[in-house]
Amino acid sequence: MKSNKKTLGILAGMGPRSTTPFLELVLDECQNQYQATLDEEFPEIIIYSLPTPFYLDREIDHRLMQETIVKGLEKLEKNGVHSIAMPCNSAHLYIDDLQRSIPTKLFNMVEETVKELPLKQVKVTLFATPTTYHSSIYQKEIKEKGHEFVFESNWQIELNQIISGIKKEKANPLNKVLWNKLIAEVKSKVEVIIIACTELNAVMDEIPNEIHLIDSSKSLAKALIQDYLK
Numbered sequence: 001m002k003s004n005k006k007t008l009g010i011l012a013g014m015g016p017r018s019t020t021p022f023l024e025l026v027l028d029e030c031q032n033q034y035q036a037t038l039d040e041e042f043p044e045i046i047i048y049s050l051p052t053p054f055y056l057d058r059e060i061d062h063r064l065m066q067e068t069i070v071k072g073l074e075k076l077e078k079n080g081v082h083s084i085a086m087p088c089n090s091a092h093l094y095i096d097d098l099q100r101s102i103p104t105k106l107f108n109m110v111e112e113t114v115k116e117l118p119l120k121q122v123k124v125t126l127f128a129t130p131t132t133y134h135s136s137i138y139q140k141e142i143k144e145k146g147h148e149f150v151f152e153s154n155w156q157i158e159l160n161q162i163i164s165g166i167k168k169e170k171a172n173p174l175n176k177v178l179w180n181k182l183i184a185e186v187k188s189k190v191e192v193i194i195i196a197c198t199e200l201n202a203v204m205d206e207i208p209n210e211i212h213l214i215d216s217s218k219s220l221a222k223a224l225i226q227d228y229l230k
Contacts, residue, residue, distance in 0.1 A: 006043065006228055009081030009104070011072045013049035014088035017170055018198030018217070022087040023047065025221035033225050043228055046079050048072055054090060056164055060131060066094045070101045077102045085109075085224045087217050089138075089196040090131045105227070112223040113194060113216040114141040122212075123148045125186060127159055128196035138196055150190050158182045159197070166202045179203040187211050 010026070012019035023045070030036035030043065050072040053064050069091055076084055083105040091098070092110050099106045117124065124147045126138050133156060142149050158178060165175040179200075186193065192212045195204060201217060 004043075004228070006082035007080060008043050008045045008224060008228060009076035009079070009084040010045060010047045011050055011069070011076060011084055011086045012047055012088075014052050014054060014086075014091060015167060015199055016049060016051070017166060017202060018087055019047065019049050021201040022085075022198060022217050022221065025218050026085075026224060029221045029225040033222075034229060043225075046076060046081055048076055052088075052091075054131075056129060056160055056167075062093070065091075066097060069094065069098060073098060073102050073104075073106065077104045083107065083224065083227055085220050087198050087220055089198070089216055090129055090135075092137060093131070093135045107220055107223050107227075109216055109220045110137050110141060110196075113196070113214060113219040114138070114145060116214045116219055117142070117145055117147060117192065118212070121146050121148065122191040123150045123189065124192045124194060125150050125155070125190045126194050126196055127155075127200060128194075129163060130156060130160065132196050138194060142194075147192075152189075155182065155186065158185075162203065163197060163199050166199045170202050175203050183211070 010022065012022060027042065036042050052068050053061060073084060081104060085107050086109065089109060092108065095108055124142050126133060128138070139149050159182065162175055162178045165172055165178065187210060192214060195213060195215045198217050204213065
C-alpha cells in the first residue's frame with residue numbers, strides 16, 4: 001500500500017522527551033495495522049514540537065497554556081493536515097475548547113485510552129502528572145465504565161519524582177529504580193494501570209505479567225492510524 005493523500009499532524013513537545021517515543025508508536029501502528037514496510041508506505045506526517053508553560057512543582061496558568069496550545073494547533077491546521085494527535089494528557093483538560101478552535105479533527109486521548117479497558121469490572125489506577133490526576137478526566141471515565149478506581153497519595157509523590165527525573169536526565173538509572181519500586185507497591189492492589197503521562201515511556205518497558213498496562217500514547221497512535229486508513 002502506498003501512502004495515501006492524508007497528511008497527519010502531531011502536536012508534540014509536551015514534554016519534549018515524549019515526542020520521539022510517540023512517533024515510534026505511530027510508525028509501529030502502520031506496521032501493525034497495514035503492514036507498512038517500504039518508505040513510501042508510511043504516512044506524510046508534520047510534527048510540531050511545541051514548548052509549553054507546564055510545571056510539576058507550581059500552579060499552571062491555564063489561560064496561557066490553552067492559548068499556547070491553540071497557536072500550535074492553528075499552525076498545523078494551516079499546513080493542511082487531515083487530523084491531529086496531541087500526545088499530552090494534561091492538555092486534554094481543554095479538549096472541547098481546543099477542538100472548537102480549529103476545523104481539523106483533534107483526537108481525544110482520554111476517550112481512546114478508556115476504550116482499551118476490559119469489559120469485566122476491574123481495579124484501575126492512574127499514573128499521571130498532578131495536573132491530569134486532579135482534573136479527574138480519567139477517573140470520571142473509569143467509573144462511568146463500571147470499574148473501581150484505586151489510588152494512594154504516596155503513589156503520586158513517587159510518580160512526581162520519576163517524571164521529574166526523566167525530564168532532568170532521561171538515562172539516569174535512578175528513574176528505573178524508582179519505577180520498579182512503585183510497581184512493586186501497586187501490583188498487589190490493582191489489575192490495570194493507565195499510563196497517562198507520556199514521559200513515562202522512558203521507564204515502562206518492564207511490567208509484571210499480573211498487571212495489565214494501558215498506555216495512553218499507544219491508544220492515541222492506534223486511533224490516529226485507524227482513522228488514516230478510513
